[in-house]
Amino acid sequence: MSLLQLADVSVSIGQVALLDRISLSVGKGEILGLVGESGSGKSLTALAAMGLLPLIGGRITGGAVAFDGQDMAAMTEVQRRSLRGRRIGFVSQNPMTALDPVTRIGAQIDVVSRLHLGLTRAQARARTVDLLTQLRIPEAATVAEAWPHQLSGGMKQRIVIAMALAGDPDLIIADEPTTALDVTVQAQIIQILGALVRERGLALLLITHDMGVVAQLCDRVAVLYAGRLAEEGPTAPIFAAPGHPYTRALIGCIPTEGMAKGALQGIPGTVPGALAFPSGCRFHPRCPQAQALCRAEAPQGNPACHFPGGADV
Amino acid sequence: MSDLLSVTGLTKRFQSGGGLFQRPRAMMAVREVSFTLARGEVLGVVGESGCGKSTLARLVLRLIEPTGGELRFDGTDLRALSPAALRKMRQRMAMVFQDPYSSLDPRFTLAQILAEPFAVQGQTPPDPGAMLETVGLPATMAQSHPHQLSGGQRQRVGIARALALSPDLVVLDEPTASLDVSIQAQIVALLTRLRQDRGLTYLFISHDLGLVRYFCDRVLVMYLGAVVEVLPRADAPPRHPYTAALQASAFVPDPAQRRTLAALTGEIPSPFDLPPGCAFAGRCPRASDLCRTRRPALDQGPHPVACFHPLKD
Structure with missing residues (x-):
C-alpha cells in the first residue's frame, strides 16, 4: 500500500x-x-x-x-x-x-527529536550520536560538538540525512x-x-x-x-526498453565504459519555460522522431508518447 | 607530435594561519607533478575535491606562481617571462572555468564579455555574433546579459570567450560540473567538435572518471597533490587501487549492472597533516605496513603508477 x-x-x-x-x-x-x-x-x-x-x-x-x-x-x-x-x-x-553555520552540528539534529518526539536534551543527544554512528560517522560524539564549516561536503550531507x-x-x-x-x-x-x-x-x-x-x-x-x-x-x-524518447535521451547522456568517441550528443536545446510550453507533446521541439501529430496533440498514457519505443513511422 | 606543454616537478606550497600565538601551517597543494602535453592531445586530470587539480590548472597558466618546478610552453620557459611577455603569451592559452554563474560579469552584455580578451591584448574585437555562433548560440544574443541565459548557455559563452584569441591550449576546469547531465553531454560534444575544427589541445580537469575516459586520450590521476597514476590510454585498466575505487564509484546507467558502490570508506586525510607513508593508505584495501611508512614514487614504465602493490595490468 x-x-x-x-x-x-x-x-x-x-x-x-x-x-x-x-x-x-x-x-x-x-x-x-x-x-x-x-x-x-x-x-x-x-x-x-x-x-x-x-x-x-x-x-x-x-x-x-x-x-x-x-x-x-x-x-x-x-x-x-x-x-x-x-x-x-x-x-x-x-x-x-x-x-x-552558527549552530553546532549536534544541536541542529537534537532540535528535531526534541520537537517531534518530545525527548529531553540528554535523550536527544544520545539519539543524535546514535544516528551519526549509524551513518558511519567516526567519533560521533565529537562531531556533534563541531561547527558545520569544520566538516567536508560528504560529512555535511550525512548530517542533513541525520536531521x-x-x-x-x-x-x-x-x-x-x-x-x-x-x-x-x-x-x-x-x-x-x-x-x-x-x-x-x-x-x-x-x-x-x-x-x-x-x-x-x-x-x-x-x-x-x-x-x-x-x-x-x-x-x-524502463532501462531495458525505454518507451519515451526523452527517457532514452536521458540514459544516453551518461558516458559509459567503451562508448565510442563522439557518441555522446546530449539532448539538443533546453527545457522550455512555463510561459512558453510548446503545443502538443511538450518534448516535440527536441525530439528526434517528432511528427505532425506530436505538434498538434498532447499524448496521453504511459509512456506519454504517440510513437512509444521509437516505432517506425 | 611536438610537446606543446611540458611540466617538470611542478610544486605549489600554500601557507595559512600564523599570528602572534600560532605558527603558520603549510600544505603542499601540488607536489612534484610532471607531464607533457602533445599538440592536439586531450589530457585528463581526475581526482576528488582537494586533490590539487584546480591548483594545477592555475599553475599551468601561471595564474598563481609555482613554488618550484619548470613550466615550458611551446619551448618557452613560462616562469622566466616578464609580466608583459607573459600577457602576450597568454593569447595562446585560455581557460574555461567551473562555475558559469560567477565567471561572467553580470553587468556586461555578452558582446562586452567577448570583447574583453581583445581589449586586454590591445586588439579590435571582431563581430561577437560570429563568436556566439561557433559555440552554437544565436548571434542575436550578443546584447543579452548573463542572467537571461541558462547554465548551459552561459558555459557556451565561457567557451566562446576562451576561444576568442584563437589559443593553442585550453585548460578546462570542470566545465560541466555544475550542469545537468543532458547539458554536460551537449558541452562535451561541442568541445569535441571545436577541437577537431581548430586543432586545439585540452587539459581537461574533472572528478568524473567516466567522463574523462570518454573524452581524453591520456589521464593523470591525482590524490592529495600528487599524481598516483598515468593512464596511457583512456581505456587502460587501472593499476592504482585509488583509480580502481574511482571507477567502481561510477553510476552505470544499467540496473542489470548494480554493484556494491562505495568501495572507498573513510575521509581524505588533511593536507596539512599528511601521514608519513602513502597518502591513500588509510582508505586502501591493499595497504600494508610498508605503505604506512614509506611514500611510493611514480615509476617510469609505459603505465606509471605510484603504488607498492599495484593491480595487475
Missing part, C-alpha cells in the same frame, strides 16, 4: 500552470526515482507532496496528495506541520546551505542529495540511503537528474518533462 500518493496533481503559481496532472506513489521499503532536467518540475513536485507550495506562492489546482491514506488538503496547517519532520523527512540538495531521520520518519524526500558531491562521496551517500530503506522499511522519493543514480538505486522511476510525466514504471524494464 502506498504511503505517499499523488493523483493527477496540477500546480500553478499565480496564473501560470507549472505541473500538469502528475500521478505517482511511493510505498514502504520502496525507492522511487523522480528524474528530469533542471526546470522539469521535480522540486515543485516535492514541495507539493509536503504541502509546502504556499511558501513559494503556489497552489494545487487539481488532483489530490494523500499521505498514509489521508488527504493532505483536508488537514489543517498544524496537522501538516506535525507531519513534516516527524513522518516526512527532507534532504536538500546543497548541504553547504542546509545547515546553520531528516531524527524524527523517525516513514518517508524521506531527497532532492538531488548527491549532486554537489564528489563521485566517491556520492557513492557512499547512495549506499547509505539504500541501506536505510532496506533496514528501516522507509519509503524514499529520490529526485535526481542522473539516470546512473536511478539505475543503481531505485525500484521505480518516474520521468518528468516540462511539468508532465513522460513515463513511469519499474526501473529494470
Whole structure:
C-alpha cells in the first residue's frame, strides 16, 4: 500500500500552470526515482507532496496528495506541520546551505527529536550520536560538538540525512542529495540511503537528474518533462526498453565504459519555460522522431508518447 | 607530435594561519607533478575535491606562481617571462572555468564579455555574433546579459570567450560540473567538435572518471597533490587501487549492472597533516605496513603508477 500518493496533481503559481496532472506513489521499503532536467518540475513536485507550495506562492489546482491514506488538503496547517519532520523527512540538495553555520552540528539534529518526539536534551543527544554512528560517522560524539564549516561536503550531507531521520520518519524526500558531491562521496551517500530503506522499511522519493543514480538505486522511476510525466514504471524494464524518447535521451547522456568517441550528443536545446510550453507533446521541439501529430496533440498514457519505443513511422 | 606543454616537478606550497600565538601551517597543494602535453592531445586530470587539480590548472597558466618546478610552453620557459611577455603569451592559452554563474560579469552584455580578451591584448574585437555562433548560440544574443541565459548557455559563452584569441591550449576546469547531465553531454560534444575544427589541445580537469575516459586520450590521476597514476590510454585498466575505487564509484546507467558502490570508506586525510607513508593508505584495501611508512614514487614504465602493490595490468 502506498504511503505517499499523488493523483493527477496540477500546480500553478499565480496564473501560470507549472505541473500538469502528475500521478505517482511511493510505498514502504520502496525507492522511487523522480528524474528530469533542471526546470522539469521535480522540486515543485516535492514541495507539493509536503504541502509546502504556499511558501513559494503556489497552489494545487487539481488532483489530490494523500499521505498514509489521508488527504493532505483536508488537514489543517498544524496537522501538516506535525507531519513534516516527524513522518516526512527532507534532504536538500546543497548541504553547504542546509545547515546553520552558527549552530553546532549536534544541536541542529537534537532540535528535531526534541520537537517531534518530545525527548529531553540528554535523550536527544544520545539519539543524535546514535544516528551519526549509524551513518558511519567516526567519533560521533565529537562531531556533534563541531561547527558545520569544520566538516567536508560528504560529512555535511550525512548530517542533513541525520536531521531528516531524527524524527523517525516513514518517508524521506531527497532532492538531488548527491549532486554537489564528489563521485566517491556520492557513492557512499547512495549506499547509505539504500541501506536505510532496506533496514528501516522507509519509503524514499529520490529526485535526481542522473539516470546512473536511478539505475543503481531505485525500484521505480518516474520521468518528468516540462511539468508532465513522460513515463513511469519499474526501473529494470524502463532501462531495458525505454518507451519515451526523452527517457532514452536521458540514459544516453551518461558516458559509459567503451562508448565510442563522439557518441555522446546530449539532448539538443533546453527545457522550455512555463510561459512558453510548446503545443502538443511538450518534448516535440527536441525530439528526434517528432511528427505532425506530436505538434498538434498532447499524448496521453504511459509512456506519454504517440510513437512509444521509437516505432517506425 | 611536438610537446606543446611540458611540466617538470611542478610544486605549489600554500601557507595559512600564523599570528602572534600560532605558527603558520603549510600544505603542499601540488607536489612534484610532471607531464607533457602533445599538440592536439586531450589530457585528463581526475581526482576528488582537494586533490590539487584546480591548483594545477592555475599553475599551468601561471595564474598563481609555482613554488618550484619548470613550466615550458611551446619551448618557452613560462616562469622566466616578464609580466608583459607573459600577457602576450597568454593569447595562446585560455581557460574555461567551473562555475558559469560567477565567471561572467553580470553587468556586461555578452558582446562586452567577448570583447574583453581583445581589449586586454590591445586588439579590435571582431563581430561577437560570429563568436556566439561557433559555440552554437544565436548571434542575436550578443546584447543579452548573463542572467537571461541558462547554465548551459552561459558555459557556451565561457567557451566562446576562451576561444576568442584563437589559443593553442585550453585548460578546462570542470566545465560541466555544475550542469545537468543532458547539458554536460551537449558541452562535451561541442568541445569535441571545436577541437577537431581548430586543432586545439585540452587539459581537461574533472572528478568524473567516466567522463574523462570518454573524452581524453591520456589521464593523470591525482590524490592529495600528487599524481598516483598515468593512464596511457583512456581505456587502460587501472593499476592504482585509488583509480580502481574511482571507477567502481561510477553510476552505470544499467540496473542489470548494480554493484556494491562505495568501495572507498573513510575521509581524505588533511593536507596539512599528511601521514608519513602513502597518502591513500588509510582508505586502501591493499595497504600494508610498508605503505604506512614509506611514500611510493611514480615509476617510469609505459603505465606509471605510484603504488607498492599495484593491480595487475
